[in-house]
Amino acid sequence: MTFTQIFFYFLAGVIVAFSVLSVTTRRILRAAVYLLFVLMGTAAFYFMVNFFFLAAVQLIVYIGGIVVLIIFSVLLTSQINDRLDKPEMAKVVIGGLVAFGGLIISALTLWQYPFTASSAAEGDYSVAEIGRQLLNYGEGGYVLPFEVISILLLAAMVGAIIIAKRIKPKTDD
């Protein structure tokens, strides 16, 4: 076993362990912190396969942005010391069985599939090239999804505003 393989299995173990912890803990802030480690592990995978840009984006957006946002909203909305209610035994058993069944089916089929190495690994993955692809409108360009995301973000912001904005109903007097 090479060092890379050992490191890979170590990372995979960390990710699985923290994923399970993050959905089983009853304290919401801890769940957010466990999620942080899951996302960091994923970033480490990207570093392992030399996708440095993607790894950096993962670190900046998910860890720097999303986890911090989650922690902020937890601090703003709920009591840190509150614990979630203990789930009912029946729900735990049924949920666990369904999740385990799904895991077995996915794992078995993934195991049996003869994956071949992708030829895409030799491509040019520099930031400059990614930037050009993002704004390219021709074959294989991504400018349309890029623009559609901007509409999605606008709509999401307006949606957040109408939920958060307190409306004083107009009174007749």
Place this chain on the structure above:
Amino acid sequence: MSWEQFLLMRHELLLILAAVVVLVAEIATGEDKNGINHTAIWLMASITVVGFLPAPVGKLFGGMYVVDSLRLAMKNTLNIGLLIVFLQSARWLNSKENQGRVSEFYLLLLASVIGVNYLISSGNFLMFYLSLELTTIPVAALAAYEQYKSRSAEAGIKLILSSAFSSGILLFGLSIIYGVTGSLDFSLAVFAGAGSLGIVGFIFFFSGLAFKISIVPFHLWTADVYEGAPTNISAYLSVVSKGAAVFILILTFFSFFRELQDVWQGVIFATAIITMTVGNLFAIRQKNLKRFLAFSSIAQAGFIFLGVIGGSELGMAATVYFVLIYVFSNLAAFGVVNIVAVNSGKESMEDYNGLYRTNPRLSLVMMLALFSLAGIPPVAGFFGKFFLFTAAAEGGFYALLIIAVLNAIISLYYYLLVVKAMFINKSENPISGFTSDFYTRLSLVICVLGMIGIGFIGEIYDYLQSISFGL
């Protein structure tokens, strides 16, 4: 790429323009927001009309965006749906509680329908996923629109959580599909050699989409969300969102997943049966009309699958035709429920006892809508169901057909329960008579014309048949 090529995207570009106008109108108007109602409605009306003008077809952005006559017809169908929803919302938006957030309402629905249009035109799973999110997320905010009702907030959170969950499953499926076929492009998929992993990926993809169409067993959010959300948002979810998901389902099944035909026929066979049956059996028990219409729309989704399963050109035409009729029928039913709720605050079936005596015209519209949903001959719903049944029979799915006919009979029973309440049942204190605003009346007139006209104008079906494709 030249400027003329942007004309291919005219539906989306016009809708984006309308969204920007609505956004700016908010700044330009003062206290009275009624002007925004007029602006948004007439903009949407002109966009709907422009959509029917003949247009070039083709591909853009290296095949990420595809437009052909069939997709144009699908977009026009759903744009009509949005227009009717707009018409039915004006009165409700003028109420005191909603005055402060009129333009946001229109902006979010426009954003959602931009997603619908891109979804139908997507030629690539990346665009597919993004536009699917764009159709759902704004509507989740709108489901929570009525802040002063806790049920509305509950509907919003249920919709966003169930859609996030379904998106997760869908994305997992897409990543497997990408792994085995090596392409996200609808036209380049090769499933040969994908084996069982390809099938697992497909099942995950289907489950994610089934949440949006509310197919049993992925329907659990539907009734609660429809009941809690404002009525016009429930109407939008049950018609435009669902219609878009059905359209993209049939488009991908007939192109990207054509090699998996045996698999998806089996999946559709099973889900169509349980969807129709469960939807119908639960609809019988409902006392609240919004919940009632929710289960009825679940059952209708099961019927739509009769058109998909054969994989034929006839089936595709029947599906689009049925959704077109369903837009008018379901929006007429929701329109009546909406205007009654806005005027009297009542939405349970007992409240409708004796409605015919006080509001005869509304009751007639409701009756026509329910007849159309049930599939009773003079109304267009009959022709829609008839073609769906024909498509299933042509494919040789007789067992499915028998179950569907039995379900159609059950559905007749509960649709007639509402008609009975309105026309026959006596009531001590019926909903008092009221006059609706101009826009609501206009929307109901459009619905009635659609429900009666589409069945008798044979050219509509012939045209849809001429642009459809099979496997």
